[in-house]
Amino acid sequence: MAFKRVVVTGLGALTPIGNTVEEFWHGLSTGKSGAAIITRFDASKFRTQFACEVKNFDVTQFIPRQDARKMDLFTQFAMVVAEEAIKDSGLDLESINRNKAGVIWGSGIGGLKTFEEEVINFSKGDGTPKFNPFFIPKMIADSASGQISIKYGFRGPNYITVSACASTNNAIIDAFNYIRLGRINLCISGGSEAAVTQAGIGGFNGLRAMSERNDDPATGSRPYDKDRDGFVLGDGGAALILEEYEHAVARGAKIYCEIIGGGMSSDAYHITAPHPEGEGAYLSMVDALDDANIKPEEVDYINTHGTSTPLGDPQEIKAIEKLFGEHTYKMSISSTKSMTGHLLGAAGAVESVAAVLAIKHQVVPPTINLFNIDESIDPRIDLTPNVAKARKIDVVLSNCFGFGGHNATLIFKKI
């Protein structure tokens, strides 16, 4: 059976550097940092006191207050980006077969703030349980995909994928597979995360995984810089409408690009540390290229996982050099996390939108805060330092790797 083709026909984004797709692209193409002192709680006693938060977000502009209060912030983000993507796609909800429309979402954690608040309230009491009836439905990570499907009446497959920071790439790969198998015609995919909470910041600080550059938040996220000291936590989300090609053509849809491959692997090595030689990253990219049936030389741009951690950044570069050989020095590479921070389970969502927009605009977004490149990295590699670069982009590969050793790679192609 021949696979069907899968295209992207709608986008939505709510990110630390822009609250719509248009603003997000403006932030990406101008090298804007989303980092600032944490506003979601008083972080003055925390090792890390800054993050890349979504700014000026008033949920009541999008969702009636009485509905919004039954959703954790990560679900509110999901609803907002799904709405932008649906509108952008021009889908007529009344004319499509909604039994063949799915929602497959990614979130690494889910309703962390909701969990934290309920447990804090309980611990302040006398031991009598007074848990809110909406506690569990707000907290569980699948509430995002559930709420989206309720709003749009999509009755196809509905779930979230959880693979830490690879979550959304896994979600998009699942959606891609169901569509190319002909099981569904279209799917809202993407991801959202809202972990800038006391437990989130405190927990990642406990792991010593985050930048502590409190005196200069805007340069905290500096992938491939020799003085990088960890990732900067981000929140927000992004959505993509994935659609079977003929279905999109039949309704005269605007088509951004095609998804041609998805790769997956596991490090099978350590629960938080990446494999030192990037073995899992290598296998995931090989798997994606095989799936897409293209040669490494066809890749024009890699949006790396590149989180700005001392351990993670070089291993991914090693994997790229092993796989791409001399072509490593001809293509463009960048980490947009230098601008957005690390959105954990939603990283793959915002980076997929960045990849699609890079193809649309034929511009590689930069790696900002690249002051002194890590000496272990070959200087011939074009990390797109600090300034966006116009170039021919037909094929983009986007990597996401997660705690647990999960690796997932997507390949997008100009159409």
Place this chain on the structure above:
Amino acid sequence: MSAIASKVTKIIVEKLGVDESEVTPEASFTNDLGADSLDTVELIMEFEKEFNVSIPDDQAENIQTVGQAVTYLEEHSK
């Protein structure tokens, strides 16, 4: 309107997102004010917190209208 009725109305308006004019004594949480079973449980919990009372489940089941809530709370609040 008694102080209790006024507080009850405020909680219902806040939680269910309805207009104050809809919150009449006869109004049923589920039939008139759009509450589902979880909303009703949450309302009872809010009444318990606001009025410092504990409403046993078998009595909570009998509180289905605004008036029944006000009457119960007038009799039981401390």
